[in-house]
Amino acid sequence: xxxxxxxxxxxxxxxxxxxxxxxxxxxxxxxxxxxxxxxxxxxxxxxxxxxxxxxxxxxxxxxxxxxxxxxxxxxxxxxxxxxxxxxxxxxxxxxxxxxxxxxxxxxxxxxxxxxxxxxxxxxxxxxxxxxxxxxxxxxxxxxxxxxxxxxxxxxxxxxxxxxxxxxxxxxxxxxxxxxxxxxxxxxxxxxxxxxxxxxxxxxxxxxxxxxxxxxxxxxxxxxxxxxxxxxxxxxxxxxxxxxxxxxxxxxxxxxxxxxxxxxxxxxxxxxxxxxxxxxxxxxxxxxxxxxxxxxxxxxxxxxxxxxxxxxxx
Numbered sequence: 631x632x633x634x635x636x637x638x639x640x641x642x643x644x645x646x647x648x649x650x651x652x653x654x655x656x657x658x659x660x661x662x663x664x665x666x667x668x669x670x671x672x673x674x675x676x677x678x679x680x681x682x683x684x685x686x687x688x689x690x691x692x693x694x695x696x697x698x699x700x701x702x703x704x705x706x707x708x709x710x711x712x713x714x715x716x717x718x719x720x721x722x723x724x725x726x727x728x729x730x731x732x733x734x735x736x737x738x739x740x741x742x743x744x745x746x747x748x749x750x751x752x753x754x755x756x757x758x759x760x761x762x763x764x765x766x767x768x769x770x771x772x773x774x775x776x777x778x779x780x781x782x783x784x785x786x787x788x789x790x791x792x793x794x795x796x797x798x799x800x801x802x803x804x805x806x807x808x809x810x811x812x813x814x815x816x817x818x819x820x821x822x823x824x825x826x827x828x829x830x831x832x833x834x835x836x837x838x839x840x841x842x843x844x845x846x847x848x849x850x851x852x853x854x855x856x857x858x859x860x861x862x863x864x865x866x867x868x869x870x871x872x873x874x875x876x877x878x879x880x881x882x883x884x885x886x887x888x889x890x891x892x893x894x895x896x897x898x899x900x901x902x903x904x905x906x907x908x909x910x911x912x913x914x915x916x917x918x919x920x921x922x923x924x925x926x927x928x929x930x931x932x933x934x935x936x937x938x939x940x941x942x943x
Contacts, residue, residue, distance in 0.1 A: 634888050634941045636873035641749045641928035643875060645758040647713030647720060654787035660711060663719035670715070671699035672722045672763040675731045675742045677880070679760040682740035689748040691756040692740045699723065701734040708770035710789025712762055722763035722789075724771055746879060750928035757928070758876070765878030766790070769803045777801070806882045809853045810841035812934040813866060815891040815908060821943040823914065823935070824864060824891065826898075826906040835922040837907070839931040841884070854887050862906045863897030866890065872937065875930040886930045888938065911939055 653659050663669055670693040673680050680692040694702070703709065707724040714720065725731045731742065745764060749757040766789070773792060776783055781796035792801040813824040825837035842857035844850060854869040872886040896906050913920050914935060925931040 633870045634872060634937050636886075636933070637937050637940065638933075640873055640875040640886075640930050640933055642757050642761040642877070644755050645762055646755040647715055647759070647762070649713040650711070651787075651790075654711060654790055660788045663711065664709075664721065665696075666719060667696050669696045669719040669721060670694065671696065671702065672712070672720065672759065673699065673702050673731065673735075673742075674722060674724050674726070674763055674767040675728070676726045677744075677764060677768055678742035679745045679764060680735075680740050681743045681745075681748060684741070684743055684748055687751065689743075689751050690753060691760050693720070693759075694735070694739070698736050698739070702731070705734060708767060708785070708789065710766050710770065710785070712759075712766070720759070722767050724767040726771060746926070746928070750926070761876055761878045765876070765881055766803060768878065768880045773801060773804075804881055807844045807850075808841055808877075808882050808884055809844060809850055809857060809887060810839055810884045810930055810934070811854045811858065811866075811869065811887040811889045812839045812931075812938055813858055813864060813889045813891050814938060815894055816943075817894070820910055822908040822910050823938060824858075824862065824896075824906060825909055825935075826861065826903040829900075829902060829904055831904075836925065837905075837909070837917075837922050838925040838929075839934055840906075841931070843882075844885075850885055850887070854889050858889065861899050861902045863893075863895065865892040867892045872934060873930065875933075877930075884930045886934050888934065911943070914939060 681689050682692055683689045702723055702725045705725050707727050709723040712720045712722055745760050776794035778799045779797045783792035783794050786793045815822045827837050840858055840861055844853040851869045855866045858864050858866045866889045869887045869889040875884045877884045898906050
């Protein structure tokens with residue numbers, strides 16, 4: 631049986647905050663936290679995060695003091711209480727309404743960058759903080775109206791939920807579950823894994839694990855089997871959970887599996903994949919010499935591959 635434990639935490643996990651969900655509806659507590667000079671603010675601008683040190687290869691998150699963030703807060707964008715970091719309130723605020731947010735900030739406080747480009751280089755916990763802020767602000771800016779009656783919504787629970795001003799329906803941040811799996815074959819051909827080159831990939835030779843969203847009424851294991859068969863025609867038996875990874879790009883949770891192949895012939899769905907192949911461990915280890923690349927180091931796809939490589943054949 632194939633059962634490979636996670637060797638270390640995934641990127642975007644290890645959030646250091648106490649989310650204090652039980653205090654989000656305490657208006658007095660929230661108001662005091664927002665007004666406190668000790669509070670920290672994570673600004674988000676058009677789904678980008680405020681970072682410094684990117685050019686030097688040592689990026690770090692920029693959390694603003696309440697004073698430094700005054701202009702950002704006064705810009706009127708959505709905000710939310712993320713939680714407490716060692717007792718200090720931490721908020722997210724969206725400043726996407728500004729054509730250029732940097733004049734709202736003190737000089738030299740960094741630049742807004744795509745978090746995915748640097749997450750693997752950030753200190754522990756920082757990628758998770760920025761991902762938390764990005765995901766929640768993405769939801770806030772795109773769910774201003776009620777899906778039940780179409781009327782405007784207003785924030786509740788310190789910005790962590792929305793309530794319809796007309797019908798009272800409560801709306802909560804959406805997280806879309808997606809399975810991502812490394813399919814492994816063990817037979818007379820040796821120990822091999824199945825990777826695909828997606829039609830969504832840029833024009834590079836990257837091969838990655840297969841993935842797809844869970845459908846209504848479907849278990850995670852059923853989603854693994856369905857997605858693999860739909861994309862490659864390969865039948866899968868047992869699916870073993872490995873780990874999960876928040877993926878707020880924009881609003882997913884990736885649920886990682888190693889899966890056991892029952893068949894080996896590949897029939898590619900051209901709408902999903904340009905190519906799919908079985909790769910040996912040696913080919914994966916020497917992928918650069920073989921002329922293909924692997925997924926980014928901050929992805930659970932890469933972790934699934936690396937942990938398989940380190941496992942006993």
